[in-house]
Amino acid sequence: MFAVIKTGGKQFKVAAEDTISIMHVAGEAGDKITFDKVLMLTNGDAAEVGAPFVKGASVSAEIVEQTRGPKVIAFKKRRRQNSKRKRGHRQDLTVVKITGIQH
Structure with a gap:
């Protein structure tokens, strides 16, 4: 049995006991959360x-x-103008373990 859920603007195919990284969700380690936006369910x-x-x-x-994702570097350079800009970014992520699918 698996389900397709939507969270953080993305879709994930999940089954029981899967571990996935999603966009940041408020909470501490050990907290229980529920995803209500189930797009598809198979049994x-x-x-x-x-x-x-x-x-x-x-x-x-x-x-x-x-946790946080890997560092992404955005480097912009314009030729012959001695103009450049370097910016970095790390996305906040939450690692969750799927405990069950209810229907």
């Missing part, structure tokens, strides 16, 4: 697709840790 051969979400379906998860 064996039977698939249920929502319009846009599956009614009554939810995915429960536990926060493992709050």
